[in-house]
Amino acid sequence: MKRTKYKITLLFLLPELIFLAVFVLTPIIGTVVISFLTPGGAGLDNYYKVVTEKSPDKALVLPDNIAKARPPPWGAFIHNIVWVAIHLPIVVFLGMILAYLLHEVRGSSIVKSIFFLGMVIPMVVGGLLIRFMFDGTLGVVPVVLKTLGIKGLISKTWTNYPQTALISLILGSVWLWTGFSLTVYSAAYESLPKSYIEAAKIDGASGFQIFFKIVVPLLKHATIIVVIMTMLWDLKIFDIVYVSTLGGPGGSSNVMALVMYLYFARSLDYGRSSATAVILAIITLIPGVWFIRRVMKGAKTR
Numbered sequence: 001m002k003r004t005k006y007k008i009t010l011l012f013l014l015p016e017l018i019f020l021a022v023f024v025l026t027p028i029i030g031t032v033v034i035s036f037l038t039p040g041g042a043g044l045d046n047y048y049k050v051v052t053e054k055s056p057d058k059a060l061v062l063p064d065n066i067a068k069a070r071p072p073p074w075g076a077f078i079h080n081i082v083w084v085a086i087h088l089p090i091v092v093f094l095g096m097i098l099a100y101l102l103h104e105v106r107g108s109s110i111v112k113s114i115f116f117l118g119m120v121i122p123m124v125v126g127g128l129l130i131r132f133m134f135d136g137t138l139g140v141v142p143v144v145l146k147t148l149g150i151k152g153l154i155s156k157t158w159t160n161y162p163q164t165a166l167i168s169l170i171l172g173s174v175w176l177w178t179g180f181s182l183t184v185y186s187a188a189y190e191s192l193p194k195s196y197i198e199a200a201k202i203d204g205a206s207g208f209q210i211f212f213k214i215v216v217p218l219l220k221h222a223t224i225i226v227v228i229m230t231m232l233w234d235l236k237i238f239d240i241v242y243v244s245t246l247g248g249p250g251g252s253s254n255v256m257a258l259v260m261y262l263y264f265a266r267s268l269d270y271g272r273s274s275a276t277a278v279i280l281a282i283i284t285l286i287p288g289v290w291f292i293r294r295v296m297k298g299a300k301t302r
Contacts, residue, residue, distance in 0.1 A: 031274045031277050031278060032274070032278055034270055034271060034274040035047070035271060035274035035275040035277070035278050036271075036275075037271050038271055046271040046272045046274070046275035047275045047278075047279070049272055049275075050259070050263075050272050050275045050276050050279065051077070051279075075254075076247075076251075076254040076255050076256045076258070076259045077256055077279075077283075079166055079253065079254055079255050080234065080235055080237070080255050080256050080283075082166065082170070083166075083169075083170055083173075083234045083237065083255065084231055084234045084235065086167070086170050086171075087170050087173060087174060087177070087230070087234055088227065088230050088231060088234065090174050091174060091177050091178055091180075091181045091226070091230050092181060092223065092226055092227060092230070094174070094178050094181065094182070095178055095180075095181025095182045095184065095185045095226060096181070096185050096215075096216070096219065096223070097211075098111075098112075098115070098178075098182050098185075099182055099185035099186040099188075099189050100185075100189065100211055100215055102186070103186075103189055112179075112182060112183075112186065115175070115178050115179040115182050116179035116182065116183060117179065118175045118176035118177065118178065118179050119176070119177070119179040119180055119183075121176075122239075123176070123239030123240055123243075124239050124243050126172075126173075126176045126239070126240055127239055127240040127241070127242065127243030127244045128243055128244075129172070130159075130168065130169060130172030130173070130240060130244050131159055131243070131244045133168075133172055134157060134158035134159055134164075134168040134172065135157050136156050136157040136158075137157075139157075139158075141158070141168075142156070159244050159245050159253075160249060161249065162249050162250055162252035163252075165245050165248070165249060165252050165253040166252060166253040168244075169240055169241060169244055169245065169253055172240070172244075173237070173240055176240070177230060177233060180226070180229065180230075181226045181230070184222050184225055184226050185219060185222055185226070187222075188219050188221070188222035189215070189219070192215070192218050192219075193218075196214050196218070197210055197214060197215070200213075200214055224291065224294055225291075228287050228288070228290070228291040231287050232284055232287060232288065235256070235280065235283055235284050235287075236256075236257050236280065236284060237255055237257060238255070238257035238258055238261065241253055241254075241255050241257075241258050242258055242261070246258070247259075247262065256276060256279070256280045256283070257280060259276050260273050260276040260277050260280065261273075263276060
């Protein structure tokens with residue numbers, strides 16, 4: 001009976017296994033093999049060039065007035081790290097604090113819908129919105145800065161200058177991803193034991209103390225989910241950068257996924273494109289494996 005059940009199970013799994021082998025496993029192996037191939041043979045030359053070259057798209061030429069003032073690009077991988085370093089804490093903090101403040105507040109669903117709107121619109125549209133948000137004549141950001149009396153960035157289109165292109169994309173992506181953070185924290189907040197919070201209020205604890213000493217520790221599992229998913233999203237970011245700046249000006253907003261595309265579609269350099277894909281996969285696997293281990297560990301302790 002056990003052998004019969006095993007054969008039946010294998011029979012039902014066979015189509016899925018064939019599909020995975022042909023359309024998933026084979027391309028992965030092919031990508032790794034191509035990443036080591038060069039016109040002169042095989043080796044790590046593709047990986048060395050990917051890591052050391054700052055701007056793979058030689059067709060992106062800067063105007064003279066910008067080129068003279070621009071700092072050199074840091075490199076796509078460093079840009080991804082900067083993206084994570086700025087975007088991740090902002091998204092985590094906003095999602096957590098908004099979920100706490102909007103709990104049991106009238107009209108909170110409207111506010112949550114506004115933030116979640118960034119999650120449902122296509123990322124290509126999101127990239128266009130970011131470009132308009134930071135436009136020197138039409139953007140809402142220059143208008144706000146003008147109201148605050150900050151004159152240096154009022155008439156400047158942020159995405160056109162190396163000094164501000166990357167930071168404009170990062171800040172614009174905060175709205176696009178905060179909806180995810182807010183949704184996760186709102187669901188987690190609903191499951192918190194209300195007796196802890198009520199007891200703290202009876203003891204005279206302030207809202208600040210309740211938030212940081214009770215709510216934040218109890219939301220640890222939700223924070224792990226938000227941190228890992230946000231980190232993975234930041235590392236593989238592509239659509240926003242492609243639509244808004246195409247990695248420019250001068251590679252100042254380049255990211256790893258865009259470098260992979262530029263090598264593949266612009267330079268037709270499949271070796272470097274594959275090497276970039278392998279590097280990006282390894283980078284994203286590290287937090288992914290850590291997250292899976294934490295989830296499995298949490299499931300065993302329950």
